[in-house]
Amino acid sequence: EAAVTQSPRNKVTVTGGNVTLSCRQTNSHNYMYWYRQDTGHGLRLIHYSYGAGNLQIGDVPDGYKATRTTQEDFFLLLELASPSQTSLYFCASSEGLGGPYEQYFGPGTRLTVL
Amino acid sequence: GQQVQQSPASLVLQEGENAELQCNFSSTATQLQWFYQSPGGSLVSLLSNPSGTKHTGRLTSTTVTKERRSSLHISSSQTTDSGTYLCAIDRAGGYKVVFGSGTRLLVSP
Numbered sequence: 001e002a003a004v005t006q007s008p009r010n011k012v013t014v015t016g017g018n019v020t021l022s023c024r025q026t027n028s029h030n031y032m033y034w035y036r037q038d039t040g041h042g043l044r045l046i047h048y049s050y051g052a053g054n055l056q057i058g059d060v061p062d063g064y065k066a067t068r069t070t071q072e073d074f075f076l077l078l079e080l081a082s083p084s085q086t087s088l089y090f091c092a093s094s095e096g097l098g099g100p101y102e103q104y105f106g107p108g109t110r111l112t113v114l
Numbered sequence: 115g116q117q118v119q120q121s122p123a124s125l126v127l128q129e130g131e132n133a134e135l136q137c138n139f140s141s142t143a144t145q146l147q148w149f150y151q152s153p154g155g156s157l158v159s160l161l162s163n164p165s166g167t168k169h170t171g172r173l174t175s176t177t178v179t180k181e182r183r184s185s186l187h188i189s190s191s192q193t194t195d196s197g198t199y200l201c202a203i204d205r206a207g208g209y210k211v212v213f214g215s216g217t218r219l220l221v222s223p
Contacts, residue, residue: 043200102145103159108155110155
């Protein structure tokens, strides 16, 4: 089974602060994703990547940068955090894109921006 | 409009009762996954069922692709089944996954 880990698990920062969320997957999956989850919106895709050095824009990219440094590691960067970015962030990975490939999720990072 | 709609929004059962969760989607999908999210927030894939019927343990999913709907049946519910069940599809073209807002299940002893 795919292993996806995230760090930190919880983070509190202030408005205007810089935050980096980390994700690592150990099953050699090609695709990695960053989602945010908010009440009333479900999970929404921020960015995704199909390999080291690649970045694709998701549905809610504003205010976020991301970087895929290796096949295993995908980072989400908030350079000027705002309270609207308080959310539960999930990283996921998949072998391929779309059917029949399943996405495997990390445990989530709860971010609070004061 | 919302591409994935789940019903009911919430469901309360007595332990041992069965649950039927629905997922309707408005666009063609080549992949459909059901997820369980624990009260603590962790997300676990339950099964992948883009078409037909699939069983795993006490779970049965039936997806009718042409009618753009899927169901998740939980038999003999247990208190540990409490949590939120999410349905997700990939859009036609497959480069994005869209999630429903979930069904919150509470199973009381």
